[in-house]
Every structure is written in structure tokens, then in C-alpha cells.
Amino acid sequence: MMEPYHNNSFPNSKSFLKAGLVFLMSALFFGLVAALQYVLPGIGKEVFSFEKLRPLHVSSAVFWILMTAMGTVLTFLQEIKPFPNTTHRLVKIQFYLFEISFVSILVSYCFGVFGGREYWEFHPIFSIPIVIGWGIFLVNFLTNNKTLKNQPVYVWMWTTGVVFFLFTYIESNLWLIPGIGNRLIQDMTIQWKSYGSMVGAWNMLIYGSSIYLMDKIAGNQKYSQSNMAFGLYFLGLFNLMFNWGHHIYTLPTASYTHIIAYGVSMTELFILGRIIYLWRKSLTFDRKHKHIQAYWFLYAADIWVFINLGLAIAMSIPALNLYMHGTHIIVAHTMGTTIGINTMLLLSFAYDVLGKKQAEIKISTNFKTAFLVTNISLSLFFISLIIAGVLKSYWQFNNPDSSYTLMLNTLRPYFYVFFVSGLSLVFGFMLLIIPLFKSK
Numbered sequence: 001m002m003e004p005y006h007n008n009s010f011p012n013s014k015s016f017l018k019a020g021l022v023f024l025m026s027a028l029f030f031g032l033v034a035a036l037q038y039v040l041p042g043i044g045k046e047v048f049s050f051e052k053l054r055p056l057h058v059s060s061a062v063f064w065i066l067m068t069a070m071g072t073v074l075t076f077l078q079e080i081k082p083f084p085n086t087t088h089r090l091v092k093i094q095f096y097l098f099e100i101s102f103v104s105i106l107v108s109y110c111f112g113v114f115g116g117r118e119y120w121e122f123h124p125i126f127s128i129p130i131v132i133g134w135g136i137f138l139v140n141f142l143t144n145n146k147t148l149k150n151q152p153v154y155v156w157m158w159t160t161g162v163v164f165f166l167f168t169y170i171e172s173n174l175w176l177i178p179g180i181g182n183r184l185i186q187d188m189t190i191q192w193k194s195y196g197s198m199v200g201a202w203n204m205l206i207y208g209s210s211i212y213l214m215d216k217i218a219g220n221q222k223y224s225q226s227n228m229a230f231g232l233y234f235l236g237l238f239n240l241m242f243n244w245g246h247h248i249y250t251l252p253t254a255s256y257t258h259i260i261a262y263g264v265s266m267t268e269l270f271i272l273g274r275i276i277y278l279w280r281k282s283l284t285f286d287r288k289h290k291h292i293q294a295y296w297f298l299y300a301a302d303i304w305v306f307i308n309l310g311l312a313i314a315m316s317i318p319a320l321n322l323y324m325h326g327t328h329i330i331v332a333h334t335m336g337t338t339i340g341i342n343t344m345l346l347l348s349f350a351y352d353v354l355g356k357k358q359a360e361i362k363i364s365t366n367f368k369t370a371f372l373v374t375n376i377s378l379s380l381f382f383i384s385l386i387i388a389g390v391l392k393s394y395w396q397f398n399n400p401d402s403s404y405t406l407m408l409n410t411l412r413p414y415f416y417v418f419f420v421s422g423l424s425l426v427f428g429f430m431l432l433i434i435p436l437f438k439s440k
């Protein structure tokens, strides 16, 4: 079995993580401008319409997740066993392929070049460097990790994430083949299935890295060898293959697929939350304080896992589920999980890799303030979206005759809360991100 936690001597991890953080800042900026259009509809639309801002925001968020997840997996992998020179060279190519194509995608949106599908709205030509880049990632990963035998759970998770992402990304592009793109139900089913699996695949990279980091902080391999962690892995794997059931509610598919899909997604979240919780309880004072910033982000992610689980349970009640599509409840769910869970976990990795090594036990007041501002703002942000969503779904089903403008006026106060809490969320995040750029 591999012996982890060597010191990081990998020059490229900084490039991946810092590039990831720049995409996060881009997501925050475009999200804020898009939110401004909620409160002042049409403002600045000649320069940047909502149709441009939304993909700029969502793609930047996805690039933040992918860039940082790739960089973290590579960093942690070479902490276990240093890479040979050939891998270093290939990692550089991998980095530039992603960096150049992601930046070009954002620039192409600014010029109004689209052509893709929801969440991946860029021109399909960009899929070529993405697929090649991920192929190189796969080679880099597999050449430095040749077996799954007796490996801790994070190696299983990383392997699955790296392999499945490539597979499902290609699958999500199958609509380009005319025989598939022309058939609506088949096309939509493949699209949502691949999206669900792609999120499942990047979650494997992120959950695997979380468990690695938890072991590193605790100084033992208790959780990465535990039955509970392997349970999480197998549920995640099942979920990755079948969780699409809850994305295709409107399509005529058997209802048991929805029920199974919901059940599995929720159990997965519950186990992740439970593992972090038990790990927190088991840490000694010293170990915790040596990695206090990464620890705080893992703590926050844990709380957000349970909050999102609560919302997911409410959303899975069939009567409610029917009402909430096309409302802000869905946005609350997507942003609640990508910010509360994914971003918090990714920031814990970024602080582990780029953050200053704690010399003293005390946590700085600046960090504490930024962390609290971020999490309190996120709570208000999340609640305002849920309330706006509930009011809209009520309107959709109970007042179909009253005007859309009237409904929007009822939602306006919640949009203001959304915008203002979004603004302070951006402020909090910036205070957390900037110090990471100062590290050498």
C-alpha cells in the first residue's frame, strides 16, 4: 500500500489551483452582474445580455471546479509518489490545453459565439481540446497509479472519476451525430444522463480528495480504509450511473427510476456528511490546529451537505417536485451544492496546497471574518432563492390568470435580498481567495 503525505514538490499544482481561483473570480463577477439584472431588469443589456451572462457565469463555475479538482488530484497523487519527468512534461501540456480552451470559451461567449447545450453552451469545436486534455490527464493518472488492489478509497474514487468523466463527456456530445440529435426523447435522455454522470464523476474527484485530506490532517488512514468510505464509493458509483433518473422527470420513463435515483443521491450525501462529522469528532486539538483553515472549510462543507440534503428531500416529494421546475428552487439546489459543498471542499484543498503553513495555533481574525461573512451571506442567498421559488411555483399553479409582471413584483423584495447577499458573498470569497495568490 502507498504511504501518503510526502511534501508537495510539484510545480504545476500552483498553476492549476491559481488558474482555478481565477475562474472562480470570473464566476463571481458574472454571477453578480447577472443578479443585478434580476433587480434592474435589462440593465446594461446592450453590452451584456442575461443570455450571455448566464453561460459566462455557469461555465466559469464549472471551469473552477474542473481545473481545481484536476490540480488537486495530481498534487495529492504526487504527494504519495513523486512523478517521473515524462509526467511533468505531459501535465504541462494538459494544463495549457485546458487553460487555453477554457479562456477561449469565455472569450467566444463575449462575442456571442454559442452552439452547445444547456450548461455547456460553447461551440462544439472546443470539445476537441477538452477531450484531448482529459485523455492526457487519464494517461498521467494511470501511469502513476497502476493498481487498485489494496488501495485506499480515494484512489478508487479518483480512478473512477477520471475514467468516467471522459466517457460521459464524449457521451454528452453524441447529439452532434444527426441520427441522435434528431430524436427528441432519446437525445434529451442521453443529455441528462450524461450531465448527471459528469457531476457524479467530478464529485468522485472531489470526495476522493476530501478523504485524502482528512487522512492527511488526522495523520492516519482510518477513514480511507473504512467500510463507510467504501460504502460511499459504491453508492457514488451507482449514482454516477443511475442518478439521471431525477433529471428526466418530464420524460416518459418508468417512475421507479426516479425513486431509486433520489434515494441513492440522498444516501450518498448523508454518508459524506456523516464521514466528515465523525472525522471532525475524532481529531486531536494539535492536528486540527495545524491545518485549521482547511479544517474550517471541511466543517462548512459538512454543514452545507446537511442543509442541501434537507432541500433535496423536500424536492423529492413528487407533489412538490412537479411544481418547482423552472423556479428558483432549482437554482438554489444547484448553487447550494456547487457553492456550499463543492466550492467549500475545493477551497479546503486550495488552502492545504497554497495556504501558508500554520506556524501558530491561532487562526487570524481576517480569515475568521471572511469565512463568517461568506457562510452567513450564502445562507441568506440560499433562503432568498428558495422563497422566490416557492412564491413562483405557487403562482404557476394557483394564479395562472394573473400577470407575469405582477408575480415578478411579488418576488422583487427577495431578488433584492438575493443581490445584496450575493454581493457580500462575493466580498467574503474575495477576502478568502486573495491571500492564496500571495503564497509563493
Ligand code: HEM
Residues within 6 Å of the ligand: 024, 027, 028, 031, 032, 033, 034, 035, 054, 057, 058, 061, 330, 331, 334, 335, 338, 339, 343, 418, 419, 421, 422, 423, 425, 426
Ligand atoms: C462559487 C460561486 C458560484 C457557483 C459555483 C455558482 C454556480 C451556479 C450554477 C451551477 C448555476 C446554474 C443554475 C441552474 O440553472 O440550475 C448558477 C446560476 C446563477 N448564479 Fe451562480 N454560482 C456562484 C456564485 C454566484 C453569485 C455570487 C451570484 C450573484 C451574486 C450568482 C448568481 C447567479 C445567477 C443570477 C444565476 C442564473 C440563474 C437563472 O438562470 O435565473 N452566482 N450559478
